[in-house]
Ligand SMILES: Cc1cc2nc3c(=O)[nH]c(=O)nc-3n(C[C@H](O)[C@H](O)[C@H](O)COP(=O)(O)O)c2cc1C
Ligand SMILES: Nc1ncnc2c1ncn2[C@@H]1O[C@H](COP(=O)(O)OP(=O)(O)OP(=O)(O)O)[C@@H](O)[C@H]1O
């Protein structure tokens with residue numbers, strides 16, 4: 215059993231959801247009873263005693279609802295919480311947290327009925343394979359009704375999404391309002407929902423949450439388009455290049471390869487690179503398909519004033535919105551190109567309506583364009599792409615969560631593919647977490663075997679196993695990097 219004697223070794227996991235909101239106020243009350251009350255009796259009551267300066271961790275995700283994000287930050291400010299924002303997945307984030315600061319226990323708003331509550335008690339050590347800490351679940355046995363009774367009776371502020379029919383909140387990709395709260399109104403074109411506290415049967419709390427797949431899903435799931443996390447537990451992205459010239463063979467696409475490396479370096483995996491014609495319907499069809507199967511889609515090419523610059527129109531079509539003049543973007547373009555625009559207005563300032571976010575950076579003449587999970591990069595060469603990528607990562611609202619990077623190791627051999635094939639396919643089964651690929655320099659060799667993964671030790675082990683399966687000196691290779 216852990217022993218805590220330092221307040222700093224305890225943290226509160228807060229994400230702006232209703233359960234963690236309840237917990238926040240319970241912790242404040244507990245802190246006040248423990249500390250504030252005794253000092254109050256001595257006549258020392260101050261505002262600070264009504265706050266609970268507990269370390270508060272928030273795993274910020276690019277797929278969180280903006281309302282959840284802003285409610286979390288606002289609440290932290292109002293109650294003077296010591297907010298520590300973590301932009302990694304839960305497991306890596308907790309590993310990093312525990313490395314940096316001793317953290318023995320973490321309070322969570324987990325309740326019976328949550329899928330992750332199975333087997334948990336009020337005090338449950340973290341699972342095997344997770345960094346060691348005690349999970350403290352004070353509201354484990356609270357019902358849905360208890361949660362709302364508490365929130366409404368105590369009149370505490372909660373995230374606005376719950377007033378719009380959301381009853382349990384995950385990511386923007388897996389959460390919709392609860393259909394059981396839908397109000398039938400034939401005069402209205404948009405669907406209206408009752409607030410979350412009106413849900414009569416708490417067992418349907420998660421009816422608006424789509425089924426989540428395990429992190430290590432198989433490739434079949436990806437092909438069905440129902441997840442955006444790869445086999446290695448990374449976020450997945452796809453790249454769409456718009457360019458007739460590439461399809462005619464008159465120009466070469468160098469940008470996708472650079473972008474792949476950049477994404478791999480922040481731990482993301484690229485699942486597809488597609489080149490499409492400069493045609494609105496081709497772009498739209500590809501964006502429509504890729505945006506629903508990938509966490510993020512990058513679009514290169516087809517931006518500008520030419521007749522062939524159809525990328526933005528394709529994106530608008532894929533999202534079912536129209537292109538509309540964007541005054542802010544127009545102003546940037548005016549500063550850049552003066553009055554040299556096409557037509558009455560600058561047609562380059564037409565952006566997909568209602569879904570566009572401009573990501574400005576002081577090093578960029580015009581902001582980057584993001585339409586939900588599609589980022590449109592205007593780079594025409596590698597150096598421009600590198601600048602835009604660096605600026606993207608420096609933009610405060612950028613959606614690219616940094617994960618442990620992919621590393622690779624290459625082994626070269628004069629052995630033939632026939633001689634090595636069987637051993638390598640066995641190795642693939644033994645190391646499902648490592649991508650093992652072979653590239654022939656020619657049909658008769660030499661061969662280059664590449665190991666890619668996130669765990670250096672596992673990469674080295676796989677490479678060593680391969681070398682040891684053949685006579686000494688058959689393989690040569692460099693370091694893992
Ligand atoms: C602070 C913290 C600790 C966690 N510890 C564990 C753990 O020990 N074992 C585990 O399987 N998941 C752990 N998780 C992940 C949760 O079980 C769960 O996936 C997450 O809260 C998302 O739940 P949701 O999909 O219902 O929103 C932890 C999450 C957080 C935020
Ligand atoms: N992104 C996150 N950052 C910090 N803590 C989190 C995060 N996601 C989940 N948690 C912790 O896990 C608990 C359970 O999550 P869960 O989604 O079930 O509840 P909630 O978000 O509080 O409410 P709701 O079920 O309405 O979404 C949260 O109360 C919180 O303590």
Ligand SMILES: [Mg+2]
Nearest residue numbers: 231382383384
């Ligand atoms: Mg939630």
